Amino acid sequence: MSWWLLHVDMDQFIAAVEIRRRPELRGLPVVVGGSGDPTQPRQVVATASYEARAFGVRSGMPVRAAYKKCPQAVFLPSDPATYEAASTEVMDTLRSFPVVVEVWGWDECFVGAETDDPEALAAELRAAVEARTALTCSVGIGDNKTRAKLATGFAKHKRSHAEPFEPAEPSETTGPSEAAGPTTRTADSAGGTAAGIYRLTAANWRQVMDHRPVRDLWGVGSRMEHNLNELGISTVADLAAADVDLLKKRFGPKMGAWYAALGRGLGDTQVTDVPREPVSRSREETFPEDLTDPTTIAAELRRIAIQVTNDVVAEGRTIQRIWVKVRFTTFYTPIKSRKLPSPTQDPETIATTAHSLLEKFDLHRPIRLLGVRLEFLPPTPDEPITI
DNA sequence: TCTGGGGTCCTCGCACCA
DNA sequence: TCTGTGGTGCGAGGACCC
Numbered sequence: 001m002s003w004w005l006l007h008v009d010m011d012q013f014i015a016a017v018e019i020r021r022r023p024e025l026r027g028l029p030v031v032v033g034g035s036g037d038p039t040q041p042r043q044v045v046a047t048a049s050y051e052a053r054a055f056g057v058r059s060g061m062p063v064r065a066a067y068k069k070c071p072q073a074v075f076l077p078s079d080p081a082t083y084e085a086a087s088t089e090v091m092d093t094l095r096s097f098p099v100v101v102e103v104w105g106w107d108e109c110f111v112g113a114e115t116d117d118p119e120a121l122a123a124e125l126r127a128a129v130e131a132r133t134a135l136t137c138s139v140g141i142g143d144n145k146t147r148a149k150l151a152t153g154f155a156k157h158k159r160s161h162a163e164p165f166e167p168a169e170p171s172e173t174t175g176p177s178e179a180a181g182p183t184t185r186t187a188d189s190a191g192g193t194a195a196g197i198y199r200l201t202a203a204n205w206r207q208v209m210d211h212r213p214v215r216d217l218w219g220v221g222s223r224m225e226h227n228l229n230e231l232g233i234s235t236v237a238d239l240a241a242a243d244v245d246l247l248k249k250r251f252g253p254k255m256g257a258w259y260a261a262l263g264r265g266l267g268d269t270q271v272t273d274v275p276r277e278p279v280s281r282s283r284e285e286t287f288p289e290d291l292t293d294p295t296t297i298a299a300e301l302r303r304i305a306i307q308v309t310n311d312v313v314a315e316g317r318t319i320q321r322i323w324v325k326v327r328f329t330t331f332y333t334p335i336k337s338r339k340l341p342s343p344t345q346d347p348e349t350i351a352t353t354a355h356s357l358l359e360k361f362d363l364h365r366p367i368r369l370l371g372v373r374l375e376f377l378p379p380t381p382d383e384p385i386t387i
Numbered sequence: 388t389c390t391g392g393g394g395t396c397c398t399c400g401c402a403c404c405a
Numbered sequence: 406t407c408t409g410t411g412g413t414g415c416g417a418g419g420a421c422c423c
Binding site: 034041042043044045046062065078105254276278280281283285286371 | 388391393399
Binding site: 059104108219255323 | 423
């Protein structure tokens with residue numbers, strides 16, 4: 001038996017949950033995000049069904065732009081409570097297996113398992129999730145989290161060619177099926193195993209990833225791609241071959257080493273079912289109309305500060321630090337922060353501190369967003385129980 | 388085209404202190 | 406007394422993720 005990491009990623013999760021409760025939407029382009037009114041400005045798409053994606057609608061796109069691309073789509077408001085409940089159903093289904101489940105958001109998780117046949121386990125997980133929740137998922141199999149996560153991108157490609165992340169074409173002579181290790185089962189023409197499942201390990205990493213742009217790596221965004229390109233590093237193979245000292249010098253000792261490892265497909269192999277303690281909570285609001293009046297700006301900030309403080313206190317947390325974020329119409333978004341003289345749960349203290357931070361900004365320009373983030377005092381260890 | 392909201396982690400510059 | 410050095414905490418900002 002070997003230790004395997006499986007990355008389970010729900011297919012178009014939010015759209016799928018909406019379609020599940022309104023089956024008449026099946027097969028239609030569905031766009032979820034904002035208030036559900038596609039004529040309203042300053043709202044973005046949270047998710048789009050595969051049918052909507054075929055029209056060029058993407059997550060993060062302004063809802064109004066999505067409306068222009070696909071006016072016939074069904075536009076729905078976001079309903080976080082329902083997605084949270086659906087996510088719990090999925091995670092509970094996975095936990096019913098003898099595996100370790102590490103949740104990474106509503107629609108994805110890592111599963112750690114001892115098995116000799118990870119493809120069979122992946123197929124069982126997918127079947128159980130679909131049977132119990134009527135939602136489908138894709139599964140990436142890897143020997144670490146980096147590879148499992150990337151493998152899911154290849155697994156998804158088999159389910160929808162609207163996905164931007166395309167798997168490598170198998171070589172004429174040695175497809176990934178041959179390179180993927182001795183326990184690989186029959187591979188299909190795309191180089192993985194069954195539809196919705198893909199395996200990426202040390203054995204096929206180079207063949208599958210070497211020629212791809214660094215942007216395809218999990219953790220390399222557009223900025224870092226640009227920075228790497230400046231060093232003459234454009235492909236995963238370039239990154240794997242790069243001088244580690246150069247990367248450390250350019251990106252710092254920690255990140256430099258991390259990028260070097262990423263190019264080789266190295267990553268974490270630990271999976272934990274202990275939920276992570278949040279370290280901060282924030283609330284931010286983009287206003288439909290820009291704010292220019294200082295009194296209004298102060299009042300809105302105070303409202304947000306008290307709101308987020310109440311949320312935090314309701315969870316029994318104590319605040320040790322506060323950030324205030326201001327986004328101007330130019331999209332310039334400075335942030336000011338202050339450590340509190342002593343930890344507090346008092347909304348008035350937070351509101352007053354937020355206001356004093358606000359005075360550090362140049363408020364002579366129109367403001368489109370205000371935000372408040374509160375950092376928690378680390379939780380104290382459990383008190384010893386005395387009987 | 389016109390860019391949400393909620394998070395985490397890392398780096399860097401600066402002040403302060405020994 | 407002046408200068409250099411290194412550790413630490415803080416504030417700001419960058420980058421990434423879903």
